[in-house]
Amino acid sequence: MMKKLFWLVLSAAILTGQGVIAQETDSQAQSFQKEDSLLQVVSNLSDRIQKAEEETRNERIWKKRAKYFNIGYITSQTLTDKLDDEAEWKNDFGVSLTFGKTYYLHKKPLLNMIKFGIDATWFELSYAKYSEPDVFAETGSYTRAYNDYSSDYDDYYEEDIDLGIHQIDASMHVGPSVTVNPVGDLKVAAYFHYVPTYSMVVIDDSFGHGYVSNFAFGASVAYKAISVGIEHRWAKKATYNGLSFDEEGMDYDAPDFEDAIESDKWKMKSKSFRVFLSFRY
The missing domain is CATH 2.40.160 (Porin)
Structure with missing residues (x-):
């Protein structure tokens, strides 16, 4: 009886650990995705700012003169x-x-x-x-x-x-x-x-x-x-x-x-x- 109880508890612990590891893995993946998305947004915003600055400079230095x-x-x-x-x-x-x-x-x-x-x-x-x-x-x-x-x-x-x-x-x-x-x-x-x-x-x-x-x-x-x-x-x-x-x-x-x-x-x-x-x- 005690032996069965031991194996039951051990199986539950293993399953719980696997669930925790899977959750942590999913959380890390989601975090990486969020970081990638944030970096992409920052990169796009930086490109837009740079393009706007170049257009403003081109307008000021060349077109207006x-x-x-x-x-x-x-x-x-x-x-x-x-x-x-x-x-x-x-x-x-x-x-x-x-x-x-x-x-x-x-x-x-x-x-x-x-x-x-x-x-x-x-x-x-x-x-x-x-x-x-x-x-x-x-x-x-x-x-x-x-x-x-x-x-x-x-x-x-x-x-x-x-x-x-x-x-x-x-x-x-x-x-x-x-x-x-x-x-x-x-x-x-x-x-x-x-x-x-x-x-x-x-x-x-x-x-x-x-x-x-x-x-x-x-x-x-x-x-x-x-x-x-x-x-x-x-x-x-x-x-x-x-x-x-x-x-x-x-x-x-x-x-x-x-x-x-x-x-x-x-x-x-x-x-x-x-x-x-x-x-x-």
């Missing part, structure tokens, strides 16, 4: 007669206004900091005032225009209306650019632009105009909405229609003399350097 409005000061600009290199005008001062936008070629920045784009300047207006070349101001004669500049012929010609020497350009830009965002809201950019230009020149009472193919390269440093930059611009050929010529002061032995007199086109070349303040928005 794609358009630009530049105010430029032309520190140096020259117009040079292609038939007479001594006939070179240098500007006294010049200013420019520029409106445009950068179209980035990819959504996410390379290496999380570099973007390539196409700059499109929809409109630029610039003005420059010149003085006559020093060599002609000193000698009192000029080779291509200005009858009144030839001191030897003052008795024979009426003096021209002196409006001064001015240039007004209306242009557009298009070209590639690269922008680097090394840290925070700081950006450094460089660009190369083709600049088709309608150029107008006033020389005393003579008015000339024509199409000019300019090229430009520049660089800028920006912090948030404010940017400062520099630009060099040049044109190897600028043809102006309508400017008058002074045959009296010209070199008759010059190979292009006849072509210059028979045509009302004045061929020049130009180059300029400017600094600008830009507002990005």
Whole structure:
């Protein structure tokens, strides 16, 4: 009897122990599942936060700063007669206004900091005032225009209306650019632009105009909405229609003399350097 009771108690204990072990195993499995679910939720939430931060940063650094409005000061600009290199005008001062936008070629920045784009300047207006070349101001004669500049012929010609020497350009830009965002809201950019230009020149009472193919390269440093930059611009050929010529002061032995007199086109070349303040928005 006692033996049966012993085996009965032992079996009950074993069954109870197995039940407890099974319960503990189930509890541990459920705990692991809860931990995995919690880690998954935390991971998803972290990914969402990171994605939201990247979108906010992309909006702040790139999308909100794609358009630009530049105010430029032309520190140096020259117009040079292609038939007479001594006939070179240098500007006294010049200013420019520029409106445009950068179209980035990819959504996410390379290496999380570099973007390539196409700059499109929809409109630029610039003005420059010149003085006559020093060599002609000193000698009192000029080779291509200005009858009144030839001191030897003052008795024979009426003096021209002196409006001064001015240039007004209306242009557009298009070209590639690269922008680097090394840290925070700081950006450094460089660009190369083709600049088709309608150029107008006033020389005393003579008015000339024509199409000019300019090229430009520049660089800028920006912090948030404010940017400062520099630009060099040049044109190897600028043809102006309508400017008058002074045959009296010209070199008759010059190979292009006849072509210059028979045509009302004045061929020049130009180059300029400017600094600008830009507002990005």
